[in-house]
Amino acid sequence: MDGEAFDQAVGAVGNDFSRMLARYSQSWCTQLGQHAVCNRVHQVAERCARWLLQTHDRVGRAEFPLTQEFLSVMLGVRRTSVTDGARQLQQQGLIQYRRGIIHVLDRPGLEAASCECYGIIAQETDRLLGPAQAEDRPG
Numbered sequence: 001m002d003g004e005a006f007d008q009a010v011g012a013v014g015n016d017f018s019r020m021l022a023r024y025s026q027s028w029c030t031q032l033g034q035h036a037v038c039n040r041v042h043q044v045a046e047r048c049a050r051w052l053l054q055t056h057d058r059v060g061r062a063e064f065p066l067t068q069e070f071l072s073v074m075l076g077v078r079r080t081s082v083t084d085g086a087r088q089l090q091q092q093g094l095i096q097y098r099r100g101i102i103h104v105l106d107r108p109g110l111e112a113a114s115c116e117c118y119g120i121i122a123q124e125t126d127r128l129l130g131p132a133q134a135e136d137r138p139g
Contacts, residue, residue, distance in 0.1 A: 023128040030124045034117050039076050042115040047075050048085040049114035052095065054121070056104050063103040089113060 001009070009017045038047055051074055055064060068086065072079040086102075089095045094110045096103040104110060111118065 020129075027125050027128045030128075031121050034121050038115060038117040042117065043085075044075065044077055044081045045085040045088045046113065046115040047117075048082060049089060049094070049110050050118040050121075051075060052089075052102060052104065053107075053110055053114055053118050055102075056107065056110075057122070062105075062107075063101060065100055066102045067100050 009015065010021060011018075038050065042050075048071065051071065052066075055066065056062070068079050068082045071086075072082045075082065086095070086097050089110070090097050092109065092113065094104070094106045094113055096105055
């Protein structure tokens with residue numbers, strides 16, 4: 001969509017596109033706020049589990065590429081902290097991690113290992129963007 005068509009679509013107050021964009025924006029702001037709180041109060045392994053679950057939701061596969069360096073940036077911690085967190089999740093049999101590849105082995109277990117932020121974000125995303133998000137969620 002070019003810029004002019006986008007401006008026209010957004011500018012038409014009350015249309016489906018404009019309403020969806022507003023709901024998406026609200027969902028995104030909720031995620032940002034929840035991530036900020038999560039990064040302040042939860043342990044790295046819990047936050048790592050949350051981030052892996054959100055990634056799993058979006059890619060729709062049990063295995064996906066992800067480096068520890070990238071995850072450390074996303075979680076706002078040192079790479080060694082991610083190494084420790086991923087190792088903990090792997091020792092619990094929840095994920096398998098090998099150089100740049102994550103494989104989710106036990107999604108319900110990973111959900112249990114995650115902080116409550118994953119559920120809060122998922123519930124709000126489903127509320128704002130529709131139940132198709134929940135149906136598309138793997139596992």
